[in-house]
Every structure is written in structure tokens, then in C-alpha cells.
Amino acid sequence: MALLETRDLTISFGGLMAVANVDLCLQQGELVGLIGPNGAGKTTIFNLLTGVYRPTRGEIIFNGRSLVGLKPYQITQRGIARTFQNIRLFGNLSVLDNIRIAYHWHSRYGILNAIFRLPSFHQGEAAILARSQELLRIFKLEPYQYEKAKNLPYGEQRRLEIARALAARPKLLLLDEPAAGMNPQETKELMTLINWIRQEFDLTILLIEHDMSLVMGICERIYVLDYGQVIAEGPPEDIRNNERVIEAYLGREVNGVAPQGGKS
Amino acid sequence: MRFSKKNLLSLAGAILIYFLVYWLQAAGVISAFQEINLMMVGINIILAVSLNLIVGFTGQLALGHAGFMAVGAYVSAILTTNLGQPFPVAILAGACTAAVAGIIIGLPTLRLRGDYLAIATLGFGEIIRGAANNINYIGGAAGMIGIPQLTNWTWLYLMMVLTILVIVNFLNSTHGRACVAIRENEIAAETMGINTTYYKVLAFAMGAFFAGIAGALYAHYFYLIQPATFTFFRSFDILVMVVFGGLGSITGSIIAAAAITIINAALQDLAVLRMVIYAVLLIVIMVFRPQGLMGTREFTLDRWVPKRGEASGSAGN
Amino acid sequence: MAVFLQQIINGLSLGSIYALIALGYTMVYGIIQLINFAHGDILMVGAYIAFFGVVYLKLNIWLAFIISMIGSAILGVLIERVAYKPLRNAGRLAPLITAIGVSLFLENGGLMVLGTEIRSYPAGLITSAQLPLAIFGIKLTATTLQLLILAITIAMMIILQYIVHYTWAGKAMRAVSYDPDAARLMGINVDNTISVTFALGSAFAAVAGILLGLYYNTIHPLMGIMPGLKAFVAAVIGGIGLIPGAMVGGFALGIFETMVSGYWSSKLRDPIVFLLLILILLVKPSGLLGKNNTEKV
Incomplete structure (x- = not known):
């Protein structure tokens, strides 16, 4: 059974679909990346998962139970913790x-x-x-x-x-741009740290990141989001070569290393 | 209770102050005027410390503290004067009713933030006063008279120490830290598993409880209470003490409550000029020391007593 | 029905005054997020300036209005410079406390200088006649004073809308209230803009003060306290920081108050006003016209 599963997760603000029909599935112990251009709806997904926003439609199943309608503190008590993009x-x-x-x-x-x-x-x-x-x-x-x-x-x-x-003491840790504002050396150390805590604390990790060296370096699987929808999913090497991803997001920088100091 | 060297020293100090004043009073050194102000210092300390829990530590701007004080004053006065109940029962009932009022006010209004909460709580204070104005059983606008004078130095001191002890112990626990976390960043606090609504209501209830005690002590010292005693000016007064002492500093509140009460008393003979001077002092002090006397720091005995290697809490032990 | 319509007429004039005061509250709040508790007392100062102008300098009432507006505007700017400006980066509560301090200073300074006696404007300053009115065949009465209050208020509101939307100072005010740092980078003098806001708000308060003095036929050093607080309630009901909100809130509160007094009891008026405030905030936490701004996560 998956640790976290979302089905048809959707939220609209006014008429704008910030997140539309997103199906995520995280197995126990996975380290998964969530990437996408600015405004693709990555942080909104985190806010949905942690109860800050209530989905317009869709289901969030964590550990076999639905999280929809729970308050953030209840979700934390069920075993999801997060960090914030703006500390x-x-x-x-x-x-x-x-x-x-x-x-x-x-x-x-x-x-x-x-x-x-x-x-x-x-x-x-x-x-x-x-x-x-x-x-x-x-x-x-x-x-x-x-x-x-x-x-x-x-x-x-x-x-x-x-x-x-x-x-x-979460089962699932959500990291929102943990490397934002860090230099390459610090980012390297952070990668080691993330890998280490995953083993040590028996965690499942979902992380949003703009630093491609980090995402490609440590994530086992990556979801790519564009305009609120998942446009690709798979291991880093597949994502790197995925036409739609290149088109939507990576543009000409497909060499694996994104520009330094991506936006925070 | 575990007694460290520091706790023992505080306890000895507290007992010493009690007997010192008791002895001075018995020896007739304290004049009637000084006694009134001594009582007001104690009552204001209870009010300021309890409001600081709500405003300074939990970060909820509340302007209705006089309303809770009024509830405590009226309920306790009804119990002793009209129903012939003993004083401790009256104090407890007054405090509990005030706490219930705190919960009733807290639950719906805590969705509001900042200045909206401020004006809603101010409104609640005025509603309580308006209700007292319109209920004939408690004397309407004329108020209640003939309340037995039961508040003495012993009761006052006991209640004051109790208030400080309970609030400080609460603050130096995981529950107090939960309140402070709400002040610092409500969203982060909630994502860290803290039931923010629960703790905000709890802070309101506790603050109101002790304001109720202060009201009971007030009613049974001055044996006269009127709705006009509990206007929003009274709430402002308490807030001034809290901000002046330092938001988030219990010792700051104690020092400020004492200082402001004494300054007010010292200027007594100047009539209206007193309030003008008070106002100017208020402006000048805030302009030059906006964080208050103590900021968020505490005046502790740590400086003289070696620590046991414990961490620094948010309030002095 | 006749009573109802009559109460609306009475409520409109009281509401006008609340709206004028609420505008000052809301402008200041919109620009520096401060509840300027001294605003109600500026109104009192404005009422007295006009009083002395009319009684001792034998000024014409309209000239007294102008002088009172200028005097109050200067006072407002002075207060801002002395008591609020030094605290602009000191959090929310410190300036709130100095505002309370300024309020106490004006009230007690007023009592000291002016004494506790209640004064009133000389009779015949404004000829107030009964006007017979008929709406749908129902006979009602209004006084010329009531009409005058309404007319002045509406004129002031139009002037304010013009200033805010069509003058350079008004555009600067809107920019500063939207984002002070960005406004500064765009070359707007933020300090001066804040001063202009205080001057405008205080001039409005002066007009409200004189009208209040004419309406109740009394002026007193503590006359600003309750109307000040009520006007603040009005601003919050309408949505604080919003100029149309202050107008709507002011009129709504004035009419509601006269209704409660007329149908029920004037003793219950104040508590019920606050009850209304709380009910409105529970349904719409940011006031009638306010948008619910939740913090971005």
C-alpha cells in the first residue's frame, strides 16, 4: 500500500485552476522530487497536503486514511511535517x-x-x-x-x-526548496544530509526544488508539474530526456545542470 | 514541587516581603492612603500579568480585560453580599465565571486577527459594562454598594503570588511554548502539530480567570463597584502596563504595574494635571523605549545563583 | 412606517458625522496600520477652535469651519511627527500606546485649559427650521440643520474622492498604503504623504466636531471619546482601510443607532452597537466591503 496517494487532487482560486487532477503516489521510503516552472502549483500541492488549503475536489489518502478536511495540526499529528519556501x-x-x-x-x-x-x-x-x-x-x-x-x-x-x-517525528517529510539560496558546497552537504536523515529516521520525502543538480542527484522519482497538471513522471534520466518537460520547463538547459541560485 | 536553590531563594523572598508589609501594617507605619495604593499595586500586578499572557506571550491583541475584571467583581460581590457566601468561594466563582466569559469571547473572535480582534474584544468589554448598566439586580448604573470589605493584605498577596506562580509555571512548559509559538508564527505553529485555536482560547480563559480574581479583590476592598469603573479606559490602563513593562516579560509587567500605580498615586494632588503629566510620560517613554522596560527579557535570580545547566526558557523560573 | 422613516432621517445626520470621523480613522489605518485613538480628540479640538473663532473673533461660521480645519490639520501632523513617526519600525503596539497617550493628553489638557463646563455654539449661528416632508404621503419632519449636515458630509466625501483619485497627493497616498517600500523606490516622499493623510483626516474630524457640536448643541473636552470610538467601529464594520467602507459603515451605524434608541431603549444603544460589530465581524471578518486576505504560505 502506498504511504501517500492523491486522486484527482484539484483546487481552484476563483476561476483559476491552481492544481488540477493531480495523482501522486509515494511508496514508503521513497525520495521523490516535485519540479516545475514558477507558478506551476508545487507549493500549492504542499499546502493541500498539509491542510493549509482545502481541495476543491479530489482525495488525499495517507497511511490508508483520508486527510481531506483535517486541520494542519491534525495532519502533522498523523505524520506529515514540512518546511517552508520562505523560512x-x-x-x-x-x-x-x-x-x-x-x-x-x-x-x-x-x-x-x-x-x-x-x-x-x-x-x-x-x-x-x-x-x-x-x-x-x-x-x-x-x-x-x-x-x-x-x-x-x-x-x-x-x-x-x-x-x-x-x-x-513525521513519516512523510515535505521539503519546500531546501537548497534555495545555498551555494554549491552547501547544497552538496544538504544532499548528503537529506539522504542520511531518510535512512536514519526511516522517512519518505517529497521535495520541491529548483536546483537540478540536487533533484537529479538524489531523487529516485520525479513528478513534473506545469500549469497545475502533472506533465511527466519517472526516474531522473527519463525526465531529463522527456520532450514535454524540455519544452515546458528545462528549455535549452538540458545538460543536467541548471543555472545556479534558482529563484527562491 | 522540586526545590532548587533558586526556587528556595524566591520563596524566602516572597515570604519575607509578606511579613515585612504585614508587620509595617500592624505597627501602623502604613497610612490609609498608602494602603489603598498598596492594594492597587497588587490588583494591577494580577491584571497586567494575566493580560500579558494573552497579549505578550500568545500575541493576541485584546482590549477587553476590564470586562473580565467586571465579571469577577460583580459575581463575587453578589455571592458575598446577596447570597452570604464566604469570600474564597466568591473569589473562585468570580474567577471561573470570568474564565467562562473568556471562552465565550475567545471561541468566536479568535478567527479574527490583530486590530479586528482588538476592536471585537473592546466591544465585548463594553457589552459586559452595558449589561451591568441595565441589570437592576446589580444596581444598574449606580452599581453595588455595601459589599463587605474582605480583601486584606493576606488575601491580596496570596492571590498575587498565586497568579504569578501559575502563569510562570504554565509559560515554562510545553503548553506555554505552544502559546509563544503562536505569537511568533501561527502558520508554522499549526504545522508543528499545535492546536492553535485550543491554545488561544486557553490563554483567553486563563487571562480572564485571573482578571476575575483581580475584580473580586477590587470589589471587596473598595466595597463599591459601578459599571463606570470598568470602561475601556481601564482596559487601556492595563495594556499600558503590559507594553510599558515589555510584551512577553512577566517581571516587566510586575515592575510596570507597580511603577505606574505609584506614579499615579504620587501625582494625586495635581488633579487634572496628573493625567496630563501621565500622558506625556507615556508618550515620551514609549518613543524612547518602544520595547518596554524589559523587552522580552526577565529579571531573574540566575545572575546570582549558578544555573543547573538548564536551558533558558521564555520566562524566568 | 412613519416612525421608521423618521428614524432613517435622524440616523442619516448622525451617520454623516460618524462617516466623517470614520474616514480619518480609515485613511490613517490604511496608510500606517495604526488605530489612531487620538482621532476622536482632534474632533474635540476642532469643535473648540470654531467655538472660539465664532465667539471671540466674531467669525462667520464658514470661516470658522475653514480655520478649524486648518488648525486641526496642523495638530494632526504635529501629533504624527512627535508621537508616531519615531515608532514607525517599532511594531504595532508601541504606537498604539502613544496614541492612547496623545488621547489622554488632549482630553485632560482640554479639561485643564477649558475647564469642565459644557458650552454651546451661540444661538442663531445656523438658523434651523423645521422642514415638513412627505414621502409616499407619510408626514415626516427634518430640520434644516439635519439637511445641512448631510449636504456638508456629501460634499466632503466628493472632495475626498477627488483628492484620492485625481490628485498627485492622492495617488501617492494610495501608493504608500499599497506598498510603502515600492512607493519610496518610485520617488514618493513617504513621510510627507503620511503627513498629508493625517492633515486630511484631521480636517475631516474638525468638520465632524463642529457638526457634532451643532447637532447636540453642546461641546465639552470629553465630547470626542464616544463618537470617536463609534466611528472606529463604523470604519471596522465597513472594512478598515477602505474609504467607501468608512462611508457605508458610518451611515449604517448612525441609522442602526437611532433605530435602537427609537424602537427600544437608548440605554441599550451602546452595548447593542458593539454586539452588531461583533456579529458582523463573525460573518465577515474583514468588514462589509473588505476582502478576506489570508496570509500567503
Whole structure:
């Protein structure tokens, strides 16, 4: 059974079909890319999957259950976490608190336990702290843990956002342009990191990216979106040679390497 | 409760302040005028700290705090004056009714954002006042008189410490962090699995609960309450204390509530000029220190007590 | 039916005044997203400037209008420069607090300088006669004052529409309210544009203040508080930041208020107005004419 399946997923804003009849299918453990020109509807699909928008039509089945109509926090609790194209960290909070907040719904103690500082509060907080610091260590963000998130360098902010999404312990991770604004060296490191967390956390990953070296380098399968519709689907080598894709999107840059610093 | 060195020091300090004032009062050092202002400092601290939970920590601009205070004041006064119930029961009932009012207001209005929420909550405050104005059982516009004077230093201090303790403990937990996350970025908070509606309503309910306690204490100290006591100016006053102290700083709210109450008292003899000076001070201070006295920082004992290697929370322990 | 139509006539004049005040609120909000709580008190200052002009300088009422508008505009710009401009990048709440401060300053400064006594404009300043009216054969009454208030308001609105849509300053205002940074890059002097907005809004408030003084036949240092708040409610009902919204909201609120007073109880008027506000916001969270702007994710 597929981990995530969308059938006929469609949303229109006014008269505009932002996403039309999209059928995605992700197997457990896959690393799938979602590419397409600007405005093709990639982020809109993420917003549909995470409950930010409600589809006009269609079905989203995750782990055998429908997600349509659930609120974003319920979807996160079902096991989907995401990052944002325009980083959305809790800027004025410490790096550590950013991670701790994502552990929130796994915490077991209630409000009264917190107010009266009962033993379960101390146990719960200790567990959250330990797990958060572990995650920060993995992401090499430990030295910054008491810094405000907004004061981190850009690349670190991107990494922190991925770490925060992982703290929610998802089965499926959605990454919205994780390499945006990174230099080639940072992008390379990011690729290694994404591959590594997939193994380590037993994740399925769907990622939107403009950096073709990253997409072609790590994705096992790619969906190409244009004007809200899937125009091609398959392994990187097929996509690279697909006429429609070349026409719609890659234009003359079919050599595998896209221009640096694609739009963010 | 686990007692670290820091907690013990705070506890010792709190007990010391209580007995110091108690002793000063017993020895007759505190004048009647000073006592009134002492009581107002305590009541305003409760109001400011509880409003800070809503505005400063959860990021919901609410201008109806006086309304919750009114609910607490009236309900508790009815219980003691008309129904002969003991004071603690009246305080609890007033606070709970105010909390229910907070939920009733919170649930529908929390779809609103920013200034729309501000004006809706201001409207709710005015509706509560308008209702009090029109209900004869509680005296209409003339208000309730002859409420027994049950609020004393012990009750006041107990309630104030309780308010601060509960709110600070709440804030330094995963639940408090959920509220702060909503302030920082509501969409990200929701995608991190936080039920934002629940926590916004919870913040409203808790804030209203303690404003209700403040109202009960107020009613039973001044033994007279009128709808005119709870206008939106009163809500503004509390908001001024919160912003002046620093949004998101509990110690800031405490310091600001005390300072503003005392400044007001010190200018008492100047009549109307007092309010003019107060207004000018307000403008000047905000222009030069828009983040408030403390910003989001807390005044903690950490500076003098070595830490146990714990992380820094969003509010002082 | 007769009562209903009569209440509409009464409501129109009150609504006109609310609309004039609401316009100032909404213009300022549209350009710097600030609830200018001092706006209601500028109205009071405007009413007093005209009062002193008429009583002590023996000015003609129309000249008093003009001088009051100029005086209030200067006051509005002054307030903006002193209390709001330094806080333009300090978040939303700090300027809100200084606005409350300015409001308290004007109210209490007014009480200090002018005293607590209630004054009224000299009798005969505007001859107000009863006008017999008949609509569908139903006899109604309106006063010339009511008609005058309505006429002045409509004239002011037309002038405002002209300024906003056809003058350079109006175009700059719209540009700044749409995107201040882009406007700055296009060579628009944002600071001056904001000042112009405050000047316009305050001049409108002055007119509203004088009309309010004529309508209730009293002026008082605290006269601006409630109408100010109500006008803000009107602006929100219509959709804050939108000029047509302020007009619609103002008239709607004025008529609704007189209906409640006429059919029910004037004691219940204020709470019911706020109830209406909340109901409207629940159905249309951004006001009657507002668009629902959800944050782009």
C-alpha cells in the first residue's frame, strides 16, 4: 500500500485552476522530487497536503486514511511535517525552543501537571530536552542552541527548519526548496544530509526544488508539474530526456545542470 | 514541587516581603492612603500579568480585560453580599465565571486577527459594562454598594503570588511554548502539530480567570463597584502596563504595574494635571523605549545563583 | 412606517458625522496600520477652535469651519511627527500606546485649559427650521440643520474622492498604503504623504466636531471619546482601510443607532452597537466591503 496517494487532487482560486487532477503516489521510503516552472502549483500541492488549503475536489489518502478536511495540526499529528519556501522559524525564540515546540504534541504531561510542577512535568521536560539536544547535535546546531533563531546564518536557518520538522517525528517529510539560496558546497552537504536523515529516521520525502543538480542527484522519482497538471513522471534520466518537460520547463538547459541560485 | 536553590531563594523572598508589609501594617507605619495604593499595586500586578499572557506571550491583541475584571467583581460581590457566601468561594466563582466569559469571547473572535480582534474584544468589554448598566439586580448604573470589605493584605498577596506562580509555571512548559509559538508564527505553529485555536482560547480563559480574581479583590476592598469603573479606559490602563513593562516579560509587567500605580498615586494632588503629566510620560517613554522596560527579557535570580545547566526558557523560573 | 422613516432621517445626520470621523480613522489605518485613538480628540479640538473663532473673533461660521480645519490639520501632523513617526519600525503596539497617550493628553489638557463646563455654539449661528416632508404621503419632519449636515458630509466625501483619485497627493497616498517600500523606490516622499493623510483626516474630524457640536448643541473636552470610538467601529464594520467602507459603515451605524434608541431603549444603544460589530465581524471578518486576505504560505 502506498504511504501517500492523491486522486484527482484539484483546487481552484476563483476561476483559476491552481492544481488540477493531480495523482501522486509515494511508496514508503521513497525520495521523490516535485519540479516545475514558477507558478506551476508545487507549493500549492504542499499546502493541500498539509491542510493549509482545502481541495476543491479530489482525495488525499495517507497511511490508508483520508486527510481531506483535517486541520494542519491534525495532519502533522498523523505524520506529515514540512518546511517552508520562505523560512518560517519562531524567530525570537532560541534554536532549542524552536525544536522543543515541535516536540509539543508528543509531550505527555497536562497543564495542571505543569502548573503544579508534578513529577510527570519534570520527566516530560527532561525527555523533550534530551531529544531536542540530540537532534541539534545531529544537525550540528548545538553550538547555537541558545541563540535566537533569527540571528542564525541563512544556511543554518534552513537546516534548523528541517530539524524542527523532524522533531514532530513525521513519516512523510515535505521539503519546500531546501537548497534555495545555498551555494554549491552547501547544497552538496544538504544532499548528503537529506539522504542520511531518510535512512536514519526511516522517512519518505517529497521535495520541491529548483536546483537540478540536487533533484537529479538524489531523487529516485520525479513528478513534473506545469500549469497545475502533472506533465511527466519517472526516474531522473527519463525526465531529463522527456520532450514535454524540455519544452515546458528545462528549455535549452538540458545538460543536467541548471543555472545556479534558482529563484527562491 | 522540586526545590532548587533558586526556587528556595524566591520563596524566602516572597515570604519575607509578606511579613515585612504585614508587620509595617500592624505597627501602623502604613497610612490609609498608602494602603489603598498598596492594594492597587497588587490588583494591577494580577491584571497586567494575566493580560500579558494573552497579549505578550500568545500575541493576541485584546482590549477587553476590564470586562473580565467586571465579571469577577460583580459575581463575587453578589455571592458575598446577596447570597452570604464566604469570600474564597466568591473569589473562585468570580474567577471561573470570568474564565467562562473568556471562552465565550475567545471561541468566536479568535478567527479574527490583530486590530479586528482588538476592536471585537473592546466591544465585548463594553457589552459586559452595558449589561451591568441595565441589570437592576446589580444596581444598574449606580452599581453595588455595601459589599463587605474582605480583601486584606493576606488575601491580596496570596492571590498575587498565586497568579504569578501559575502563569510562570504554565509559560515554562510545553503548553506555554505552544502559546509563544503562536505569537511568533501561527502558520508554522499549526504545522508543528499545535492546536492553535485550543491554545488561544486557553490563554483567553486563563487571562480572564485571573482578571476575575483581580475584580473580586477590587470589589471587596473598595466595597463599591459601578459599571463606570470598568470602561475601556481601564482596559487601556492595563495594556499600558503590559507594553510599558515589555510584551512577553512577566517581571516587566510586575515592575510596570507597580511603577505606574505609584506614579499615579504620587501625582494625586495635581488633579487634572496628573493625567496630563501621565500622558506625556507615556508618550515620551514609549518613543524612547518602544520595547518596554524589559523587552522580552526577565529579571531573574540566575545572575546570582549558578544555573543547573538548564536551558533558558521564555520566562524566568 | 412613519416612525421608521423618521428614524432613517435622524440616523442619516448622525451617520454623516460618524462617516466623517470614520474616514480619518480609515485613511490613517490604511496608510500606517495604526488605530489612531487620538482621532476622536482632534474632533474635540476642532469643535473648540470654531467655538472660539465664532465667539471671540466674531467669525462667520464658514470661516470658522475653514480655520478649524486648518488648525486641526496642523495638530494632526504635529501629533504624527512627535508621537508616531519615531515608532514607525517599532511594531504595532508601541504606537498604539502613544496614541492612547496623545488621547489622554488632549482630553485632560482640554479639561485643564477649558475647564469642565459644557458650552454651546451661540444661538442663531445656523438658523434651523423645521422642514415638513412627505414621502409616499407619510408626514415626516427634518430640520434644516439635519439637511445641512448631510449636504456638508456629501460634499466632503466628493472632495475626498477627488483628492484620492485625481490628485498627485492622492495617488501617492494610495501608493504608500499599497506598498510603502515600492512607493519610496518610485520617488514618493513617504513621510510627507503620511503627513498629508493625517492633515486630511484631521480636517475631516474638525468638520465632524463642529457638526457634532451643532447637532447636540453642546461641546465639552470629553465630547470626542464616544463618537470617536463609534466611528472606529463604523470604519471596522465597513472594512478598515477602505474609504467607501468608512462611508457605508458610518451611515449604517448612525441609522442602526437611532433605530435602537427609537424602537427600544437608548440605554441599550451602546452595548447593542458593539454586539452588531461583533456579529458582523463573525460573518465577515474583514468588514462589509473588505476582502478576506489570508496570509500567503
